Amino acid sequence: MNKAKLIFVTLGRRDLSIDDNNEDKPPREKGRYILDNYNTLKHKLSLNILEKFLSNELSKESEQKRLFIFATNQKDPNFNKDDTIFYAKVIEKLLYEKYNKNKNLIIEIIEIKENLEHLDFLYDFLKKTLNNKISIIEKKYEIENVACALKGGIPDVNYSILLYLIFKFKTKLKHFNIMEEKNRKKSYNFYLLNFSNEIWRDIEREKVLEYIESFNYLEIKKNSSNFYVQNLAETAFNLFSFNLDEAKRIREYEIKDIERDFVCEILKYLEQIEEDEKNILRELYFTIWILIQKKHFADALSRLYNFTERIFLFELSKITKEEKKFNDIVRKWDSIIEELIKKYPEIAEKKDNIDVKKYSIPTLSKILSIIKKDESEFLEILKQLEKICKIRNNSIVAHGTTGISEEKLKEQLENTNIIEILKNIEKYYDFNFENSLYTKINNKIKFLYEIK
Numbered sequence: 001m002n003k004a005k006l007i008f009v010t011l012g013r014r015d016l017s018i019d020d021n022n023e024d025k026p027p028r029e030k031g032r033y034i035l036d037n038y039n040t041l042k043h044k045l046s047l048n049i050l051e052k053f054l055s056n057e058l059s060k061e062s063e064q065k066r067l068f069i070f071a072t073n074q075k076d077p078n079f080n081k082d083d084t085i086f087y088a089k090v091i092e093k094l095l096y097e098k099y100n101k102n103k104n105l106i107i108e109i110i111e112i113k114e115n116l117e118h119l120d121f122l123y124d125f126l127k128k129t130l131n132n133k134i135s136i137i138e139k140k141y142e143i144e145n146v147a148c149a150l151k152g153g154i155p156d157v158n159y160s161i162l163l164y165l166i167f168k169f170k171t172k173l174k175h176f177n178i179m180e181e182k183n184r185k186k187s188y189n190f191y192l193l194n195f196s197n198e199i200w201r202d203i204e205r206e207k208v209l210e211y212i213e214s215f216n217y218l219e220i221k222k223n224s225s226n227f228y229v230q231n232l233a234e235t236a237f238n239l240f241s242f243n244l245d246e247a248k249r250i251r252e253y254e255i256k257d258i259e260r261d262f263v264c265e266i267l268k269y270l271e272q273i274e275e276d277e278k279n280i281l282r283e284l285y286f287t288i289w290i291l292i293q294k295k296h297f298a299d300a301l302s303r304l305y306n307f308t309e310r311i312f313l314f315e316l317s318k319i320t321k322e323e324k325k326f327n328d329i330v331r332k333w334d335s336i337i338e339e340l341i342k343k344y345p346e347i348a349e350k351k352d353n354i355d356v357k358k359y360s361i362p363t364l365s366k367i368l369s370i371i372k373k374d375e376s377e378f379l380e381i382l383k384q385l386e387k388i389c390k391i392r393n394n395s396i397v398a399h400g401t402t403g404i405s406e407e408k409l410k411e412q413l414e415n416t417n418i419i420e421i422l423k424n425i426e427k428y429y430d431f432n433f434e435n436s437l438y439t440k441i442n443n444k445i446k447f448l449y450e451i452k
Contacts, residue, residue: 004064004141006134007057008161009050011071011084012152016091019044031086038093045094049178053149053190058099064141065105067095068133070157073111084153085111108133112157122160130164143172149190151178162196170200171225205449212442215240215290220445228259229445235266236441240287244270262444269437277317277326278429281310285425286436292418297404300418301388302397305361308385311425312364315378319371333359346370361389377428384421387413 013027022030034041071088074080088109099105115121146169150158165173175196181187211219217237221230231253238247248270250263273279284307291300313326337356341348347356347367356363365386372378391412394400409418
């Protein structure tokens, strides 16, 4: 796609001068006089304040240049003497003659005819007008950079344009101020202002902080202009999705030397997840914790069901000892259950229509409740996880259509808050969320945004 450069300027009464006795006339009268006698007068004209800025911007190489000139053109003769519409038309002619040799310059004059000091109406008008014009440009061109000099004219008009440009183009906008040079009367120069970028950076910082608190890593990646933050957010999202291979791709990105230690820490953490089943359980638990914080209760129940099966298998693997891989326990279930019945005959007793010879979560629960009958802390966790599995089975994420809310969940857990259950699991298995990669990444992003 071809690239385009956009330039925005406003006009005031000093933005066009003529070296004759018409100089002191009001802008509308002077501008009309110059326009009517353009060919005779053009060699006497000067753009004064905008001269150097426009020369600099329009002389730069670009496939397409679009200059927007904002001019006032009120109907009421009692108020329109200082209107700049004819200035704009004269300046349009001058600039086309000087800077359009390659036929890549298009100038548009945007007339402001009313509500010149009503900020709400002005912003609404300019927003609609510019949205329409820019959307047409965006269909044909990639907007490469944007520059504005909003020195002349009415303050409310300038404020409205600047606010629109800041929110539309974010940090792509280059905002210039124009000042009269010291000791050089009527000589003006321009310089870049940073405050518009600082405004956007503050807005971006607040958004990122909000998304960090809600673990919304896709939105962090979308809203951050910091390449390193984008990569960290993508890594956290891939970890949450258990796409560990994708998460490890952070090693491929160009990272500043100062941050390489943290990248190495991330890669070491990711490598260790698959080395031990308990590490996988820990990471699964962390994702459940996040989903509960986000109040995504149905999704949390879905992962809790997976977590329950893996926890039960993990506990059973400690008993069977020779079976460390969960898949092996499932695959060799017949021989394993026979050995367990020999050690714990009560397992074979039929209760609640559970056939222990058939592998299932209720079977695992029954076996563990017998083998670990003296471990009250674990038995409490087991009891709560059993309830969660039943709730999940009747919910929208399994075999039913029942929705899940915080209140419904608490009611079905017999007035127990799901957070309390998670904290019991965290304490029993030493799953400390403060040591999670999510916490480390969140803290690093806050540091990069200097959020204390």
